[in-house]
Amino acid sequence: MRDELTCSENRELLEAYALGALDEEEQRAVERHLAACPDCRAVAAELREAAHALPLALAAASPLRPPSSLKGRVLQAVAGDGGTTKKTGPRRSWRPRVALALGTLAVVAGFSAWNAHLSSALSQERSMRERLAQLVGRQETVLDIVDSPRARRALLVPPAGADSQAYGKVFTTPDLRDVVAMAARLDQPPAGQTYRLWLTETGRTHSPGRMVVNAQGFALLVFKAERRGPAYDEVRVVLQRGDAVTPAGRTVLVWRSAG
Amino acid sequence: MPDRFQPGGGDASLVARVAHGDAAAFGCLYDRYARDVYALAAHVVPSADAEEIVQDVFVRVWNKAAQFDAARGSFVAWLMTIARHRVIDELRRQRNPRRSLQEIEEVLMNKEDPASDVEEQAWVRERRLLVLEALRGLPAEQRRVVVLAYFGGLSRASIARELGWPLGTVKKRIQLGLQKLRRALTEDVNVEERERDEREVAR
Numbered sequence: 465m466r467d468e469l470t471c472s473e474n475r476e477l478l479e480a481y482a483l484g485a486l487d488e489e490e491q492r493a494v495e496r497h498l499a500a501c502p503d504c505r506a507v508a509a510e511l512r513e514a515a516h517a518l519p520l521a522l523a524a525a526s527p528l529r530p531p532s533s534l535k536g537r538v539l540q541a542v543a544g545d546g547g548t549t550k551k552t553g554p555r556r557s558w559r560p561r562v563a564l565a566l567g568t569l570a571v572v573a574g575f576s577a578w579n580a581h582l583s584s585a586l587s588q589e590r591s592m593r594e595r596l597a598q599l600v601g602r603q604e605t606v607l608d609i610v611d612s613p614r615a616r617r618a619l620l621v622p623p624a625g626a627d628s629q630a631y632g633k634v635f636t637t638p639d640l641r642d643v644v645a646m647a648a649r650l651d652q653p654p655a656g657q658t659y660r661l662w663l664t665e666t667g668r669t670h671s672p673g674r675m676v677v678n679a680q681g682f683a684l685l686v687f688k689a690e691r692r693g694p695a696y697d698e699v700r701v702v703l704q705r706g707d708a709v710t711p712a713g714r715t716v717l718v719w720r721s722a723g
Numbered sequence: 724m725p726d727r728f729q730p731g732g733g734d735a736s737l738v739a740r741v742a743h744g745d746a747a748a749f750g751c752l753y754d755r756y757a758r759d760v761y762a763l764a765a766h767v768v769p770s771a772d773a774e775e776i777v778q779d780v781f782v783r784v785w786n787k788a789a790q791f792d793a794a795r796g797s798f799v800a801w802l803m804t805i806a807r808h809r810v811i812d813e814l815r816r817q818r819n820p821r822r823s824l825q826e827i828e829e830v831l832m833n834k835e836d837p838a839s840d841v842e843e844q845a846w847v848r849e850r851r852l853l854v855l856e857a858l859r860g861l862p863a864e865q866r867r868v869v870v871l872a873y874f875g876g877l878s879r880a881s882i883a884r885e886l887g888w889p890l891g892t893v894k895k896r897i898q899l900g901l902q903k904l905r906r907a908l909t910e911d912v913n914v915e916e917r918e919r920d921e922r923e924v925a926r
Contacts, residue, residue: 479901485872514905516803517854523762524851530761542785
């Protein structure tokens with residue numbers, strides 16, 4: 465074990481200490497110094513406030529929210545035990561699920577590997593996807609989802625009787641909330657209208673966003689589902705007024721769950 | 724954050740009431756910060772486990788409220804110390820937390836306007852946005868080491884390995900990043916700070 469830290473040595477470590485980024489030995493040395501040094505303690509306290517404000521930033525930017533039912537469960541947990549430490553039943557283990565997810569990720573191949581085995585048609589679609597994904601800064605998400613061996617793919621086709629060559633695909637994986645939706649061979653929408661994706665799950669229909677068509681008739685939308693491995697009953701691309709809040713309009717592509 | 728801006732009472736007075744078994748005060752603290760604890764957890768563990776973490780953390784708040792000492796720091800810092808500890812514990816069981824961390828970085832830099840909740844108190848929202856803005860204002864390299872350290876529980880040496888940066892560079896960026904963040908978050912007390920500095924110079 466090394467000698468005690470001087471104040472200036474200690475100051476050098478305080479940011480990392482506040483962020484929890486010191487190894488155990490360094491951390492113990494800082495704690496020994498702080499116990500004896502009110503000046504450094506004051507600096508450490510300020511840095512600690514800054515570090516532990518970080519979850520607030522994440523909460524501001526994140527779409528994830530605790531379910532409203534959770535509050536009741538928490539209140540019940542504290543009411544039930546009169547303030548003593550609560551021991552709940554055996555903890556569910558989530559490690560098997562994580563292991564599965566990691567197994568999936570490990571298969572995501574490098575660029576050269578997957579380039580080699582692509583047919584040219586697929587390759588064109590892929591490079592288009594890639595370019596668009598890059599454009600929206602989501603390339604990695606798109607490739608991870610689309611190339612995942614566990615990806616579930618729904619093929620969207622024009623409704624019966626429609627004179628259209630358009631098609632679309634929606635990719636979900638059981639482990640992630642990310643969803644990739646793409647459509648191809650779409651005409652540019654008439655002025656004032658837009659293509660919008662609509663999802664129906666358990667009787668509820670909502671739209672994660674618009675499908676903006678590029679010059680090649682291709683559209684890509686990447687979004688987060690409300691939960692991992694979302695399962696939809698119906699997916700539709702609807703041509704409608706830009707400000708529409710319901711799926712009213714002309715359905716150009718549709719997929720329905722077989723189940 | 725001064726109590727006068729906080730309808731329903733400041734965090735410190737609420738937690739003092741919780742220490743006396745006041746369930747309403749507890750519910751109030753839950754409403755304020757469950758979302759932050761949940762975000763901290765839900766980006767690195769499955770949502771069911773994030774819920775469990777939120778529950779564990781708030782049960783601890785209930786049980787340990789008497790140990791909270793406002794003289795040593797804010798309630799948020801105390802709460803997040805508990806929460807982060809719990810989350811990092813779970814995270815360390817994963818062999819490759821990299822992915823979650825990239826997602827956190829992405830979410831933080833997401834250009835879309837952060838969603839506002841109807842029930843979110845205005846001052847809490849302001850506080851959240853202030854921190855978010857401060858974090859977004861950091862140079863990308865500094866933000867990255869801060870995220871890897873705080874949300875990922877990685878040591879400076881692991882960060883250096885992970886990013887392929889020299890250890891000295893990582894150390895410097897951690898220092899600069901958190902110092903900058905601290906300054907951005909304490910701008911409203913800068914006047915006091917300057918006065919104190921002047922007093923010290925005068926001595």
